[in-house]
Amino acid sequence: MSTTCRDHIGSLTQSIEKKTDIPRLSAAGKATGWGLAMMAVLMLGASALGAPLGWPTFAAGIGVFAGVCMQKRRLLWGYLAEISWSVLPLVAGLFVLVDGLQRTGVIDCLAHAMSPLSLDPASQAGWLSGITVALASNLINNLPAGLIAGYTVVAAHAPLHVLNAVLVGIDLGPNLSVTGSLATILWLTALRREGIDVRALEFLRLGLVVMPPALLVALGALWVA
Structure with a gap:
């Protein structure tokens, strides 16, 4: 086995830190999580019905964004720049x-x-x-x-x-x-x-x-x- 392969395999076998500080999920994060779950259900339903996935996915994304904006009570234009x-x-x-x-x-x-x-x-x-x-x-x-x-x-x-x-x-x-x-x-x-x-x-x-x-x-x- 070459040295390069050994190096890459070694990087995959490194130990992972077991104790990590998990931050509390914010209300906006919870709203986003529920929105993504609803998006998945909507896409699976559209796929099961044989409908195109483009518009349902787009509508679900807009819905998640609108829900987070409502939770924050302001329009989050900065989020759009992250796309x-x-x-x-x-x-x-x-x-x-x-x-x-x-x-x-x-x-x-x-x-x-x-x-x-x-x-x-x-x-x-x-x-x-x-x-x-x-x-x-x-x-x-x-x-x-x-x-x-x-x-x-x-x-x-x-x-x-x-x-x-x-x-x-x-x-x-x-x-x-x-x-x-x-x-x-x-x-x-x-x-x-x-x-x-x-x-x-x-x-x-x-x-x-x-x-x-x-x-x-x-x-x-x-x-x-």
Whole structure:
């Protein structure tokens, strides 16, 4: 094992402080927590009904903000400045990319290529799908990768073991690099506001130690099951 790998594994095995001072949650914090719980319920309900999630999520976010403002009895304009507005064009561009691929027939071609493999129980379609989606998530982000994979497996009428492998790839693959998921980008933005700088190369080095073994073990468990 290389020295770099040992260093990263050593950083993961450091002791965690057991006694910490937990501050009392403020009334605004409690209101935000209840608002997030209601947002989760609303999004799950919309998803169960097959409704688009965009407007319900937006309305729930506005509701949480309004509730905190009412609790504080003032309009908290400063909170709006904490939003990572620069991420919105990125997300919009990613969805435009997916729509362009769908309209140009690329997804249909992917579904056509997947159909023969996924219909053969003895094929390696699960392994291939999981690893491909995991790597694609780091190249184009897991939002478009998940949408493309979702459209593809539906069009190809992929069996359950391929669907499960795709879900594993979407969930674990983005842990490799900072470009893997929107959540990672948002967290890094929040950390940098607090003066904590996590370099992309450092993240990748740790991701190379953590992600591939987890991905292979998870796909292996699906293969055995």
